[in-house]
Amino acid sequence: MYYESTRGGVRKITSSEAIVKGIADDGGLYVPEIFPKLDIPLENLLNKDYRELALYILKKYLSDFNDNELIRCVNNAYDEKFQKKEIVPLVEKDNLHFLELYHGPTLAFKDMALSILPYFIKEAMRKLNINKEVVILTATSGDTGKAALEGFANVEGTKIIVFYPKDGVSKIQERQMITQKGKNTFVIGIEGNFDDAQRGVKEIFKDREFNKKLQENNYTFSSANSINIGRLIPQIVYYVYAYLKLLRDSKISKGEKINIVVPTGNFGNILAAFYAKNMGLPINKLICASNENNVLYDFFKTGVYNSNRKLILTSSPSMDILISSNLERLLFEISGRDAELIKDLMEKLKSEGEFKIPRKMKDKLKNFYGEYATEEETYRAIKEVYQLTGYVIDTHTAVAYSVYTKYKRNTLDNTKTVIASTASPFKFTRSVYEALNGDNNNFTDFQLIDKLSKYTNLKTPKAIEDIKNREVIHRRVCKKNEMKKVVEKILLG
């Protein structure tokens, strides 16, 4: 299996090379040259537990890793760090299936990939005989940063530098990051939003001269963002797992299709579901749920991607994104792998902030359904699910739920549906508590955690208890045009 760039300007490389590199030198994203197929009938996979299934799928994509290397990665990643033995419980409420992807160390779905990526990188470096120190440079809308810090902290041969929008993440998310231990971790708040942070990181990656200087100092950059193919592939696993679980529990019959609803920001998680579909998983609709930053909703409706609008800070901050990087990978597939066209579209996006896809590409988007939820609808969804079922969902999952109710109302489609539940409600306590109780004003975030726990009779997750009393370690803040300078200072003194 080889990986090629969506912009066609570089040679094909192996998975270990693609994982170490992160982004391609032509600015494109690495994609597998073909989609490997799941073994049919899927019933043959029914007895696999999460780790076995992960190994089965990873082997198909990371074909230059041997079994022992992959087993080491899988076993190091999906262990007791996860609070549930099944790793990703599938919870049925009111005929809907919530795939709880948030039982890892940082309480959001990013742990699913970021707990394994450091081991991929470590194994890949060894295989490729690279003796340089890998610098993971990451922009975060809140959840990636902490998950990456947790994954890479004290991993030998790596340093991790995380930029987050100073006023664009929840207090709990911020506290999770700025209390991060590990002598190879660096956390910096920027005066700007997530798109500024992401743009800054991409520019540093593309800065040839800067990269050369770092190489001379024995450093090499890589990325823990979902532009790294090593982030995407582990996310395919849980969609297959959810399908098999439904099959095992006789909730669906052989070959029956399901819908998947994904609260979407950078388009990584839903793209993994699209990859699963391309591998042969019976999926009917991929429902792309946005918050008020509804660029993707407009795109699916009109074929025009227009990022020229003001970013709105919502109660689902991990989806406050106007440039969804991984859409490029979808565009590449639906264009019939036309790298020239993708290069064109991405150049337009950069220079004009928008692009329009040709008619024949738009026709290929029929498997997707885009919708969005307003803030009010999101809050209402949290309350409604709780009142109907006693189940507590976070704001991101609530966006997905709200969008699904609209989808159902508009289409009357009764297909069994899985909602990707991407964060613990305890990570977004302020909004969740307000949605349930109507008021949160006079309490600190940590008081609200106790209140939410009492109100819902849910035990506070250990990962939240842990950060309560930790000391703040990272206090650095910079302007959005100072990111490179900060990186230089950290690495070169």
Ligand SMILES: *Cc1c(COP(=O)(O)O)cnc(C)c1O
């Ligand atoms: C990152 C994140 C999302 C968005 O996922 P993408 O892969 O960026 O589309 C949704 N919900 C939560 C809780 C997240 O952390």
